[in-house]
Amino acid sequence: MIKRKTIGILGGGQLARMSAFQAYKLGFDIAILEKEKNSPAGQLTQNEFVGWVDDDKLLKQFAEECDIITLENEFIDADRLKFIESLGKRVIPSAYTIRLIQDKFTQKKTLSKYNIPLPNFMEVKSINDYKKISTKLGKRFIIKSRKMGYDGYGNADVMNETDFKDAYKKLTNRHSKLYAEEFVKFSKELAVMVVRTKKEIKTYPVVETIQKNHICHTVISPAQISKRKIKMAEQIGIECVKAVKGFGLFGIEMFIDEKGRILVNEMAPRPHNSGHYTIEGCITSQFENHIRSVMNLPLGSTELVKKYAVMINLLGKRDGKGVVQNYPESLSEPDLHLHVYGKEKSRIGRKMGHITIIGDKLNTTLRKAKKMEQKIII
């Protein structure tokens, strides 16, 4: 068997899986490192490494198998990525970039150095900080874990001193330092994907994201906002990536606040839930451009193929096996694109898959997608 160029992905979840499909499509091979066997991406390859990045020996073996390495989340300690780089293998995005992003407080400080518009924020140093913080950020604010937060785990709303103390105790239990952020009364949440190689930088359409219980639920592309705001959001996305000297694929989440300002919520150095619709919605998907950017190849067009695309996440509706229970009903809409992530177990609220519908009329597209999300049971 010939040895194809192999892209290593640290992490084997749905983002790695969808990137892997595109790597295969382009004729590359993949290797996956994940803590458990049969992860959504691990099950696709013979190059499945089971274990984690703290194991030097395993990480060396993994790196030896790969020509280049990327990742599907920002939680891997930058020092471990530095270790891979010290073995002579490139990591994209680099250890340097991940270090600036993975601690959200460092991320915010870095972006603010470049005058990127952000909600007001400050460090939380002790359980007695309520007065100091509420004086600066207002009575209502959010405290966030600086590291390892996802889908809102790691965030807490604070309205008064008791909330603050409770949240402080709860969040510091997760062994992360904290920071506080002003509560933004946003009218919409936006996201933009940015992909960058040494030669090119491209943005995907700016989308509107609608969260339920802090988890991304629906994505509408393009966002229904003025052309001027679209341009601003694209520009801010590009500036964020440049601020962290980022190469590869990035998702930047933003708010439009009451005054119509665009403020950056956070950036992710990887494929992003808000870009899943690009698989069918754009000429080149975020996952294909992820692979192209990692390989430093020419990027594909990021344009929409139809006027609109709507993506809805399929969250587990029951606890049990991670399989679709009712395929005939689930595929009863001919315009539907169904993606199932291959997770072994479904849990209520767990991201199990997603659906996308593209079309030329937003109302119809959105209606179809909402109807189908109700029908599919995983």
Ligand code: ADP
């Ligand atoms: P995670 O990284 O865990 O996804 P985020 O910090 O992006 O968490 O927050 C998840 C959601 O919580 C956001 O999409 C938004 O709806 C809400 N949120 C986060 N920060 C703020 C804020 N400063 N003001 C208002 N809402 C916020």
